[in-house]
Amino acid sequence: MNLKIAVLPGDGIGPEVILQAKKALHAIGEVYNHEFVFEEALMGAVAIDKTGNPLPEQTLNLCLNTDAVLFGAIGDPKYDNNPNAKVRPEQGLLKLRKELGLFANIRPIKPYKALVEASPLKREIIEGADFTIFRELTGGAYFGAKTLNEEGTHASDLCEYSEEEITRIAHLAFKSAQNRRKKLTMVDKANVLETSRLWRKVVQKVGESYPDVLLDFLFVDNAAMQIILNPKQFDVILTENLFGDILSDEASVITGSIGLLASASLGEKNALFEPIHGSYPQAKGKNIANPIASILSAAMLLEHFGLFTEANVIYKAIEKAIEYKVVTVDLKPDSKFGTNEVGEFVSNFI
Amino acid sequence: MNLKIAVLPGDGIGPEVILQAKKALHAIGEVYNHEFVFEEALMGAVAIDKTGNPLPEQTLNLCLNTDAVLFGAIGDPKYDNNPNAKVRPEQGLLKLRKELGLFANIRPIKPYKALVEASPLKREIIEGADFTIFRELTGGAYFGAKTLNEEGTHASDLCEYSEEEITRIAHLAFKSAQNRRKKLTMVDKANVLETSRLWRKVVQKVGESYPDVLLDFLFVDNAAMQIILNPKQFDVILTENLFGDILSDEASVITGSIGLLASASLGEKNALFEPIHGSYPQAKGKNIANPIASILSAAMLLEHFGLFTEANVIYKAIEKAIEYKVVTVDLKPDSKFGTNEVGEFVSNFI
Ligand SMILES: CC(C)[C@H](C(=O)O)[C@@H](O)C(=O)O
Numbered sequence: 001m002n003l004k005i006a007v008l009p010g011d012g013i014g015p016e017v018i019l020q021a022k023k024a025l026h027a028i029g030e031v032y033n034h035e036f037v038f039e040e041a042l043m044g045a046v047a048i049d050k051t052g053n054p055l056p057e058q059t060l061n062l063c064l065n066t067d068a069v070l071f072g073a074i075g076d077p078k079y080d081n082n083p084n085a086k087v088r089p090e091q092g093l094l095k096l097r098k099e100l101g102l103f104a105n106i107r108p109i110k111p112y113k114a115l116v117e118a119s120p121l122k123r124e125i126i127e128g129a130d131f132t133i134f135r136e137l138t139g140g141a142y143f144g145a146k147t148l149n150e151e152g153t154h155a156s157d158l159c160e161y162s163e164e165e166i167t168r169i170a171h172l173a174f175k176s177a178q179n180r181r182k183k184l185t186m187v188d189k190a191n192v193l194e195t196s197r198l199w200r201k202v203v204q205k206v207g208e209s210y211p212d213v214l215l216d217f218l219f220v221d222n223a224a225m226q227i228i229l230n231p232k233q234f235d236v237i238l239t240e241n242l243f244g245d246i247l248s249d250e251a252s253v254i255t256g257s258i259g260l261l262a263s264a265s266l267g268e269k270n271a272l273f274e275p276i277h278g279s280y281p282q283a284k285g286k287n288i289a290n291p292i293a294s295i296l297s298a299a300m301l302l303e304h305f306g307l308f309t310e311a312n313v314i315y316k317a318i319e320k321a322i323e324y325k326v327v328t329v330d331l332k333p334d335s336k337f338g339t340n341e342v343g344e345f346v347s348n349f350i
Numbered sequence: 351m352n353l354k355i356a357v358l359p360g361d362g363i364g365p366e367v368i369l370q371a372k373k374a375l376h377a378i379g380e381v382y383n384h385e386f387v388f389e390e391a392l393m394g395a396v397a398i399d400k401t402g403n404p405l406p407e408q409t410l411n412l413c414l415n416t417d418a419v420l421f422g423a424i425g426d427p428k429y430d431n432n433p434n435a436k437v438r439p440e441q442g443l444l445k446l447r448k449e450l451g452l453f454a455n456i457r458p459i460k461p462y463k464a465l466v467e468a469s470p471l472k473r474e475i476i477e478g479a480d481f482t483i484f485r486e487l488t489g490g491a492y493f494g495a496k497t498l499n500e501e502g503t504h505a506s507d508l509c510e511y512s513e514e515e516i517t518r519i520a521h522l523a524f525k526s527a528q529n530r531r532k533k534l535t536m537v538d539k540a541n542v543l544e545t546s547r548l549w550r551k552v553v554q555k556v557g558e559s560y561p562d563v564l565l566d567f568l569f570v571d572n573a574a575m576q577i578i579l580n581p582k583q584f585d586v587i588l589t590e591n592l593f594g595d596i597l598s599d600e601a602s603v604i605t606g607s608i609g610l611l612a613s614a615s616l617g618e619k620n621a622l623f624e625p626i627h628g629s630y631p632q633a634k635g636k637n638i639a640n641p642i643a644s645i646l647s648a649a650m651l652l653e654h655f656g657l658f659t660e661a662n663v664i665y666k667a668i669e670k671a672i673e674y675k676v677v678t679v680d681l682k683p684d685s686k687f688g689t690n691e692v693g694e695f696v697s698n699f700i
Pocket residue numbers: 074075090093245276541542571
């Protein structure tokens with residue numbers, strides 16, 4: 001197979017972890033005779049520094065015209081603590097999601113056996129947990145109108161959803177549930193928010209076409225609690241953009257490290273793969289960032305193109321790295337292995 | 351001291367747990383020679399059933415003219431799963447918060463020594479954790495304009511904040527931090543939301559008057575993770591309404607049961623005390639609901655009026671109940687004690 005892949009390393013630890021993902025894909029290409037052509041481009045704080053624009057035209061055009069996008073991380077503290085900054089790195093990622101129509105962000109959560117002890121949760125709570133979060137990615141408060149009055153004393157964010165936006169991701173989530181344990185939990189705040197009530201109504205309606213899937217509902221406050229109290233109760237979780245952002249970072253604790261979680265962002269035509277962790281600026285350049293999430297996002301990319309054997313080889317390699325404790329310090333505080341060594345191990349194993 | 355207390359039992363398990371709180375206050379009154387006069391009123395689903403209004407005029411007037419409000423719980427599944435319901439129980443609580451100007455909701459989180467094992471988190475993670483969440487309670491998406499178009503295919507919720515709304519709760523949170531370990535963590539999503547950027551700016555400004563308090567910032571997704579990974583890092587958390595709702599329910603897992611957490615909602619003139627748990631309709635009338643959160647909210651009420659000795663007696667009594675394992679099934683699955691027995695134990699101990 002020939003694949004043209006846009007690579008956006010982004011900020012902070014992005015470039016370091018992306019490098020390991022590329023190495024893994026390169027090894028897969030060699031062994032299984034695929035041609036992966038990578039083309040790098042700027043996005044995020046690094047793009048602002050060089051061009052003034054967090055998503056330069058050139059980057060967007062590249063992404064629109066490749067088979068898939070592999071993305072590292074975004075964000076820089078120099079913007080976070082400046083509420084008056086006019087341009088922000090995150091705008092690049094949000095614009096890219098919107099322009100590529102990546103409405104569904106899929107985040108699988110499943111602890112590795114060898115890592116059960118790394119979680120702050122007790123073994124009996126997490127052993128056997130296995131669920132996937134479907135987070136809506138191009139709507140809600142992320143994209144609604146924002147206002148700030150002239151005096152800078154009053155601000156607003158609008159959260160909006162349409163039936164259509166909810167329907168399309170609901171279908172994906174129900175289909176995924178059909179291929180799993182046939183349970184879908186919709187998370188919302190329908191006792192307070194109008195958008196949540198619309199979500200509830202639309203998801204109920206879509207659910208009629210999936211009578212084999214058990215549909216239930218949780219308020220987001222309760223869900224935030226249940227994910228920790230009893231993560232095994234979940235199979236597929238479906239939720240809106242901001243709730244999905246919060247709950248999926250929270251759910252990462254089940255696996256012991258957010259450095260282990262990857263995600264796929266899918267649209268009608270395009271697909272982007274990224275770790276769910278952020279740019280972790282404190283770790284930049286120190287060879288301590290966990291590359292596994294980034295390598296896993298490469299595996300999700302392979303699956304997306306039907307290359308299941310190849311993806312499985314990567315999953316196996318990662319399991320081995322974890323088994324042999326070739327992991328970064330987030331998983332083993334006294335580890336002598338860094339980003340490079342873990343990436344090396346994985347690609348050598350392929 | 352003479353106190354006139356409005357009692358709103360509300361829905362589900364509300365009436366059962368409120369009864370135990372009243373028993374405890376009654377016992378305190380006897381021993382310490384205070385006169386607590388309780389007046390009950392309707393709010394929530396039960397008020398809709400009887401009057402068509404989740405917050406009848408009479409209830410509101412009572413609450414406006416008492417020293418404090420003791421509230422049970424709100425919510426009924428018959429409304430939750432009907433996205434078209436015109437009147438909802440929660441509207442009663444939200445209106446009451448707004449009309450009483452209860453802008454600050456204060457939720458202390460601290461595990462009981464004897465209950466460390468009840469948490470899904472490992473002992474070493476939670477032992478020593480002790481923080482308080484300051485949740486803004488009368489602004490944000492809870493109270494902004496809501497729309498649903500005529501066809502019922504498009505909905506919106508507006509999240510709004512003003513400098514003034516942020517300033518007043520920020521002062522309370524900083525003052526609390528000054529009396530604690532002098533650290534305040536502001537939680538927001540300033541990399542995406544305009545309201546969050548306003549929060550960050552205003553809180554930074556207010557912080558200048560509290561140079562002894564260390565101020566830091568976390569994005570809400572990261573905060574949802576950090577609360578589980580390392581709850582000991584927090585002293586005072588300050589956040590907006592919806593984030594506070596989510597994070598405080600989540601944080602309840604540190605204590606082992608949401609049935610242990612109470613909260614105070616404060617305004618300029620009024621104060622309301624309530625458990626943070628919901629109406630838990632499945633448990634209604636079964637004598638299994640944990641009354642501790644409700645009894646604790648009565649203790650917070652006493653503290654609010656400077657009755658610290660009295661509040662401490664209640665805290666002690668609850669500690670004893672927990673030590674002797676006179677607790678409900680949420681804390682000890684094979685417990686033979688119910689709501690009444692736990693409440694009885696506490697008031698007898700006073
Ligand atoms: C960087 C930020 C804008 C982003 C988000 O909130 O979507 C990140 O937290 C994520 O989850 O991908």
